Amino acid sequence: GGSRFSGGLPPAPWAAESRADRRAAMGCVQNKNAVSRFQPPLETDSPFMCTEAPDGTTWMQHVQGADISVDPATGFLAGAWAECIALAVRYERSTEWGILPEYSGQKGPVAGVHAVIEAAVEGRADSAKLLEAAGKLEEAAHAAFGEGLPLPGLRTRSERTVGGPTLLRHQGGSQGADIKKAAAAGAPAVAAGAPGDGSHPACEDCLGKAAQGMSETAGGNEAERS
Known part of the structure; x- marks a missing residue:
């Protein structure tokens, strides 16, 4: 059957029949030509991963090819993936994301990030350690946000702003x-x-x-x- 969308507008991001096109259009498909020893090409239906990261790209583009590792000083996930979790926590705690249509039938912002991380570390010998570090970072970020403290996992002062x-x-x-x-x-x-x-x-x-x-x-x- 024909599309129910017309006038040249892109399909709504929550339209099930256009998920593949939606992921590509919103930058939620990793560059399959990118060389990375850390993770295979990933795709996601997570709305948060299609939002803007601090560098102006989508979060899916921001983390592609990034190392997934643990900060030995804190036991938390480190690097770009840590930024993603921390700011997903801030987004989840500071917005009424549940009323957005793109989240209909979807996991919450932070859960969506975790799902992508799980896919990225699948098959790695240290996957359990990395997922544990991601969980610890999420807990610490929620606690920091609740107390009005700087969020862990962020790299710059401006990104650490809470609320x-x-x-x-x-x-x-x-x-x-x-x-x-x-x-x-x-x-x-x-x-x-x-x-x-x-x-x-x-x-x-x-x-x-x-x-x-x-x-x-x-x-x-x-x-x-x-």
Whole structure:
């Protein structure tokens, strides 16, 4: 049968009939030509892995080919995968992700990351150790977020900031430019929302909270300098 989508808009990210195309379009398929001794090419249905990492790529692109190892000083997972878990915890704790349609029938943000890690370490002799380290990092990140402390596993001070809303990022629509401006001004990491029309019901609320959070952050930075 023909597609129920028309007008040149991409299919909704939660459309089951377009999962393969969706993963490729959102950068959720690893480059099969990339050479890595750490993991085979991976795919994911995790919505969080299709959101933006600190370097502007998707999380799936950010971790592809990255070493999966344990920080001997902490016993936590290290590197890019640690960043992914820590910021997935922040996203899970600071947004109402459960109302997003892309999470319908899906695992939560952190569980989705763990599923990708499990696939990445499958067959490795140290897989149990790595999964244990990932679990420890998640527990520590949840505890730190709850107490307002810096999140473990992050590499820079700006990424360690706790709290603040996560903006929904749309591929188009009347709010797209405002969202990009807010992100460029220092708003927290973004998440994939409904494609095309920017019509997700939480958008206005997210933008308002983002502006408030950015104002509070600016005030805090000014106080710290004085």
